[in-house]
Amino acid sequence: MSLVGKKFPNITVDAISEMGDNLKINIFEEAVNNNKKVLLFWYPKDFTFVCPTELHAFQAALPEFEKRNTIVIGASCDTNEVHFAWLNTAKNNGGIEGVTYPLLADTTRNLSAALGILDAEAGAYNEDADTYLVEGSNVTYRATYLVDETGKIFHESVNDMPLGRNVNEYLRLVDAYTHVQTKGEVCPANWEEGKEAMSADRNSTAAYLSAN
Numbered sequence: 388m389s390l391v392g393k394k395f396p397n398i399t400v401d402a403i404s405e406m407g408d409n410l411k412i413n414i415f416e417e418a419v420n421n422n423k424k425v426l427l428f429w430y431p432k433d434f435t436f437v438c439p440t441e442l443h444a445f446q447a448a449l450p451e452f453e454k455r456n457t458i459v460i461g462a463s464c465d466t467n468e469v470h471f472a473w474l475n476t477a478k479n480n481g482g483i484e485g486v487t488y489p490l491l492a493d494t495t496r497n498l499s500a501a502l503g504i505l506d507a508e509a510g511a512y513n514e515d516a517d518t519y520l521v522e523g524s525n526v527t528y529r530a531t532y533l534v535d536e537t538g539k540i541f542h543e544s545v546n547d548m549p550l551g552r553n554v555n556e557y558l559r560l561v562d563a564y565t566h567v568q569t570k571g572e573v574c575p576a577n578w579e580e581g582k583e584a585m586s587a588d589r590n591s592t593a594a595y596l597s598a599n
Contacts, residue, residue, distance in 0.1 A: 391543055395534045396501045401492040403467040405474055410489060415538040417458055424457040425534040426557055429504060429527040433465045433473040437551045442483045444554045455561045462491035464526055504530040504545060533560060
């Protein structure tokens with residue numbers, strides 16, 4: 388079920404800074420208390436393949452998100468210790484050295500389960516263990532959430548494991564949502580900052596379609 392339009396789950400999660408400081412981060416509170424938008428992106432595992440390309444891509448775009456009053460936070464179900472080891476692994480060795488935004492360590496899977504993004508489901512009942520065994524990897528898909536200054540989710544997307552994200556699309560979505568917030572207009576297909584938007588009425592839509 389989609390969470391767009393709903394408040395982000397008010398759950399605090401372990402996290403680590405690039406300096407190795409152990410943190411507690413609550414995404415909802417980060418947005419509301421700082422009066423900022425938050426981009427939270429989940430990736431399956433540290434020390435894997437597509438994942439470091441994404442973490443470096445978000446790092447390269449970090450100044451653009453900061454210009455847009457947007458906090459970037461990464462997340463997986465790995466521990467803080469594994470995160471820190473990866474942060475201290477050189478880029479040319481598959482590491483994420485140079486990444487400066489915090490990383491959530493959702494080892495309890497409380498938040499990822501609340502979001503419904505885990506590759507896991509209860510499988511067959513095992514009589515010997517007296518339990519239902521989990522089927523799946525029990526790590527997250529490549530889920531991305533954009534949260535506004537009130538803690539409301541205004542975008543969510545989920546990619547399967549092999550599919551890396553286009554970071555520029557999230558910049559575009561932040562721009563579009565900010566335009567809606569400040570101008571009261573709606574943004575048509577393929578809208579980008581500086582392009583014409585529309586009023587939310589039939590005449591404006593007709594005029595836009597006629598001109599484009």
